[in-house]
Amino acid sequence: xxxHTDKTYDAQLDxxxxxxxxxxxxxxxxxxxxxxxxxxxxxxxxxxxxxxxREVNRLEVEIDEACRRLLVLRQPAASDLRFITxxxxxxxxxxxxxxxxxxxxxxxxxxxxxPPLRPVxxxxxxxxxxxxxxxxxxxxxxxxxxxxxxxxxxxDELVDSIYHNLxxxxxxxxxxxxxxxRRANSLLFVAKHLERLADHATNVAEMxxxxxxxxxxxxxxxxxxxSVPPA
Amino acid sequence: MIADNKIEVRGLDAWFRxxxxxxxVSLSVPRNTVLAIIGPSGCGKSTFVRCINRMHELxxxxxxxxxxxxxxxxxxARRVDPVDLRRRVGMVFQRPNPxxxxxxxxxxVAGLKxxxxxxxxxxxxxxxxxQAALWDEVKDRLQHSALSLSGGQQQRLxxxxxxxxxxxxxxxxxxASALDxxxxxxxxxxxxxxxxxxxxxxxxxxxxQAARVSDATAFFYLGELVEHGSTExxxxxxxxxxxxxxxxxxxx
Numbered sequence: 001x002x003x004h005t006d007k008t009y010d011a012q013l014d015x016x017x018x019x020x021x022x023x024x025x026x027x028x029x030x031x032x033x034x035x036x037x038x039x040x041x042x043x044x045x046x047x048x049x050x051x052x053x054r055e056v057n058r059l060e061v062e063i064d065e066a067c068r069r070l071l072v073l074r075q076p077a078a079s080d081l082r083f084i085t086x087x088x089x090x091x092x093x094x095x096x097x098x099x100x101x102x103x104x105x106x107x108x109x110x111x112x113x114x115p116p117l118r119p120v121x122x123x124x125x126x127x128x129x130x131x132x133x134x135x136x137x138x139x140x141x142x143x144x145x146x147x148x149x150x151x152x153x154x155x156d157e158l159v160d161s162i163y164h165n166l167x168x169x170x171x172x173x174x175x176x177x178x179x180x181x182r183r184a185n186s187l188l189f190v191a192k193h194l195e196r197l198a199d200h201a202t203n204v205a206e207m208x209x210x211x212x213x214x215x216x217x218x219x220x221x222x223x224x225x226x227s228v229p230p231a
Numbered sequence: 232m233i234a235d236n237k238i239e240v241r242g243l244d245a246w247f248r249x250x251x252x253x254x255x256v257s258l259s260v261p262r263n264t265v266l267a268i269i270g271p272s273g274c275g276k277s278t279f280v281r282c283i284n285r286m287h288e289l290x291x292x293x294x295x296x297x298x299x300x301x302x303x304x305x306x307x308a309r310r311v312d313p314v315d316l317r318r319r320v321g322m323v324f325q326r327p328n329p330x331x332x333x334x335x336x337x338x339x340v341a342g343l344k345x346x347x348x349x350x351x352x353x354x355x356x357x358x359x360x361x362q363a364a365l366w367d368e369v370k371d372r373l374q375h376s377a378l379s380l381s382g383g384q385q386q387r388l389x390x391x392x393x394x395x396x397x398x399x400x401x402x403x404x405x406x407a408s409a410l411d412x413x414x415x416x417x418x419x420x421x422x423x424x425x426x427x428x429x430x431x432x433x434x435x436x437x438x439x440q441a442a443r444v445s446d447a448t449a450f451f452y453l454g455e456l457v458e459h460g461s462t463e464x465x466x467x468x469x470x471x472x473x474x475x476x477x478x479x480x481x482x483x
Contacts, residue, residue: 007483075439077478078467214468 023059024138038108042194056098086211090172093200100197117183122166130198137204150203152205237262237430243297265431267445274451276434284320321398325405327385329377336373363391383414403433
């Protein structure tokens, strides 16, 4: 891509991009680590995730500031404007993904204090898919790849269907034996957090499509139609 | 639906001796809208507006080809008197250019006097100065020299002078580039108000100004019309890479 005539502008945009990537990397690690804490019954790992949330929050504030600074000092237009407004929106989604990873970690600590429940096969599958969704959304952002973003949006249906299967499986476990209720309920929360986290990945993907193509794919039909004067 | 176009330009070419300043430009401006023209120096912006009121032909060695229609009437037809035309299509320039030896009041009606029009000039002076958002600042000193005004006031006086003749189209060539931000804001507010009764074409180097005041924006580069669209589209999602580079500040 062609560079700005004012090189410091490019440096500021690169700095913003790098901060977002760093935030994305941190929340990805958060998800992976909290799932390991659950699967390996290692509460220390869960504590790490909880502690690292401060770093996630700090980056969120820094990214917000960088966006405001660019908006007021550069009055960006076209692709720069779309990039910065996208950054402002996806930083919220990424920070929420980080919070949800913390929620999973907290559930892991809780579950690790009781004997393990029978392994729930679909939970691993759901966790893997959700991590993939977050990674794919971030890759689409980095590469400015709307096709990759569309794939993320499509795969969200698969996330939802696995979540529903898991819901039924855990419900069956609860009905089978009331002693399972507490743990199965915690696992159900974990599943719900993962499903929500994938929804945020979908939001990121939708913004990537806007960033690249300038078209808003969210909520079709909700935009007032605009007339464009003829060329 | 047939668009209600005040100005229609079809296949316009313009030359200064050997220089081809405009190349096959076609665009239209709907009635009561503001068109902003942006582009680097030498891209043909000013030449384009000067073709609309036939000022281009005043330059020695200048030529043009193609059609410029106002209300469907070909402005370059032989029977069109350029002086009549300029009464319908007013112009405001970069540097305020009031008549230095005339009072504020006489500046406003100067255009009318030149056109041999008589009428209730006190009423017209007030109306034009009010339209140009200058009345309250000068009503107690209408006999003072136009040069006693600040730059921003002088520019609004020139707008009042242009409005006094009752034009249908107002061409503005960098009208605020010599003004401070307060005077600029007043001119911009004025553009919003004048849109109700006029069709405006404004040339500006200030892209934020183009974004603030216009409905549509046209980007010119090396004499070509590169892109023309709604101002929102040009500044958020231009279709042409050359427009994208220009509005984001990637030059050369």
